[in-house]
Amino acid sequence: MEIKLPAYFKYTVIILGILLLIWLMQMFKSVLVPLSFAMLFALLLLPVIRDMETKLKLPRPLAILISIVLIILVLGMVIWFLSIQLLSLTSELDTIGSNIGDLVDKVQQFLYRKFGIMPSGKSELVRNAVGGLQDIATTFLGNTISVTTGAIAAFTLVPIFVFCLLYYRDHLQQFMFQFVAKDRRSSMMQTVENIQSVVQSYISGLMIVIVIVSLLNAAGLLLLGVKYAIFFGIFASILTIIPYIGILIGALLPALFTLATTGHLIDAVLVVGVFMFVQFLEGNFITPLIVGSKVSLNPFAAIVALLVGGEIWGAAGMILSIPFIAMLKVIFDSYEPLKPIGFLLADIDEIALKRHGKVTSWFQEIWNGLGRGKKNKDNGKENL
Template structure:
């Protein structure tokens, strides 16, 4: 006789399971966080690794070469951005002085048009400068903390990536142990679809970030913004946050221009450039490169960022968007969990759209060269 549990009891069990999950993520952060990053890198490197094995390279050598390639590229990017950040922080004193003069002009404007007493000017300016200094101190402290954590990840993540790629067949057989023979065909197809979409999403996201970084940097260089490449790359990374990321990415160079040159026109031009790039990214670049299979609505993305930041800090915010995208793919693969995938989906992408030639061309480029082949790359 099957015992039916009350709905409130099931709801209580779900809440307890979520609480235990969050507690476990926080408690075992030193292990689970590098493992999560390693899983993402493994999915990204898996097509390259398989291509190398088809060329006749032994699996250990193919894995080592792919890992070294990623480390070299990331090291160059981090080195360049770090040099830009160090140069930028060296100008904080000058920026603070210029902001003080700018705020004084703003106070004069407020007094002229809104009759704010001049006696409050110094206090307002001091409060504003103090807030800016507090933000700068917090930003630098967070940067140092993230850098320290990044050094830890650099040493552990490659080891985890090597193990996941080397033992991938063994791990796959381990997962198959939990399925019966009658359902292994459906399970294999579901896993193939998940692997295909996740790999397409991660590789497509990297392409989008690179393209947006180039467009942002080119626009800032044309305007003559100092540290244009740093601001362009930083804003491109923030594009993974729908709508909110572009606001943060555009505000930083705009405020920097106002603080260093006082040129309001150039600041407005910078904002317009970022808005135009965001328009291209949202309507052309991302739909053609990534597609709509794993598009996340802004509300779900923001909630994922907040939860990731609360659990794992800055690293949790970085990994939260790819993780929520992977969860959506998993939810869409199984009928009982498809309502959750529908909840995470972007409303605009739920409408049927006819793919164009450019979209098909991008699919062939991203997924046709050994990437995302559903049937051949299962084993």
């Protein structure tokens, strides 16, 4: 006899299950975070390794090792460059501290002349506190090294996990088949291929966007004469992997640095203007043309996923939140009872695509309008 449970009891069990899952994710963070990054890299490298195995006739272990070594070399060069620039930047902390102290004096004098606000007498205190940034930076650097050591120890697991996931991929596929009936295995493989396509499109497109945005940021800062323009340009572009928030941090640091080194507010405003313009280009032209509609999440879902990922796994969770919520959306869309959740996460452009068979952004509409205008103009000339 089938026992029917009340709806409130089922929903309570679901909520408790989600809370238990979040607790387990936090408890086993040291293992799950490297494993999650390894899954993304494995999905990204899978087509390359398949081509090496089929076209170049390389053994699977050798193809995997070559791919991993190339990734490590590229990331190592980027980290080395940023480290050299950061060490050079810290050598100017004394000068920056002195400039900030002078800037505080100017602000207090302006407030006294315009509004009669007497200086608080804290100018020298601020000067001394900021002048001691070198000692603070040294202490912070020491603490950062200790924390980074643990992070490096954790991320050394990523190449190992990537190798295992790629080497045993056939075995993992057979493992998943053990839980699915034979008549449903084709649909399961289609879902897996969709997930792979989403992850590959997101990560590869993101890498291209980072390169383009870093070039635009650095070019704009070089035109303004900002010191360490290449460093700030690359640093801000890398932060774009954290949606919405990363670009704010990336623009704030060079703006404060410029204000501290030049003492002119207009220079800092111009730096912020450069990043706002590049962000406008990235959000409306670069990312839509490169990434396309593969990762089609609405901004509200992306922001919620970003905050939840940050609460669970910190910065790593913020980075992983968007690709993982996109993967979950693919699963929701393929499972009938969960399709409403997939609909909730979907972007309105994707909904329009399914309903009307086409999707156009405002940029595409303007572009199409210009094309139609040119065509009508040409037709008018022909009629004349």
